[in-house]
Amino acid sequence: MEYDISILVSNVLRELCVPNHIAGFRYLHKAIIQTIEKQDTTVKKLYDVLALNHSVSVSRIERSMRYAIASGWQRASGDVKQCYFGSYYCGTNRPSNLEYVATIAEHVKNQWVKR
Numbered sequence: 001m002e003y004d005i006s007i008l009v010s011n012v013l014r015e016l017c018v019p020n021h022i023a024g025f026r027y028l029h030k031a032i033i034q035t036i037e038k039q040d041t042t043v044k045k046l047y048d049v050l051a052l053n054h055s056v057s058v059s060r061i062e063r064s065m066r067y068a069i070a071s072g073w074q075r076a077s078g079d080v081k082q083c084y085f086g087s088y089y090c091g092t093n094r095p096s097n098l099e100y101v102a103t104i105a106e107h108v109k110n111q112w113v114k115r
Contacts, residue, residue, distance in 0.1 A: 004112070005036060005108060005112060006029070008111055009032045009036075009104070010029065012104055012108060013025060013029060013032075013104070015076075016072045016080060016104075017071075017072040017073075017075035017076040018069070018072035019068070019071055019072070022067065022068055022071070023064045023068075024066070024068025024069070024071075025068050026054075027050055027054070027061050027065050027068070028068055028100070028104075031046050031065065031101045032104050032105045032108065034046060034049065035101055035102065035105040036105045036109055036112075043097070043098045046101070047061050047062055062097065065097045066097055069100050070094065073094045084103060084104065084107055085099075
């Protein structure tokens with residue numbers, strides 16, 4: 001099950017043009033999977049767990065995720081952004097790390113249920 005969810009998350013991140021060679025991709029990937037598996041995950045807990053697992057600081061996790069989101073946001077088409085995030089985020093507005101992770105986690109859960 002986790003393998004299939006991992007593939008779904010990777011596919012969504014790639015569709016949103018998040019570069020998979022940067023650390024933020026891995027952190028986003030793990031954060032989304034963790035959010036799917038544990039409903040009550042807060043940002044603080046999420047950053048703490050990721051920092052502990054990757055032996056880096058919490059600020060590095062947050063900054064890397066923010067950079068990955070910004071990189072993908074510049075590259076992704078408006079249609080793809082609207083598909084996942086709605087019309088509010090289609091312009092120059094970019095979702096926060098938490099909004100991004102929660103939205104993608106919800107989308108992947110919905111895809112998983114349809115299978």
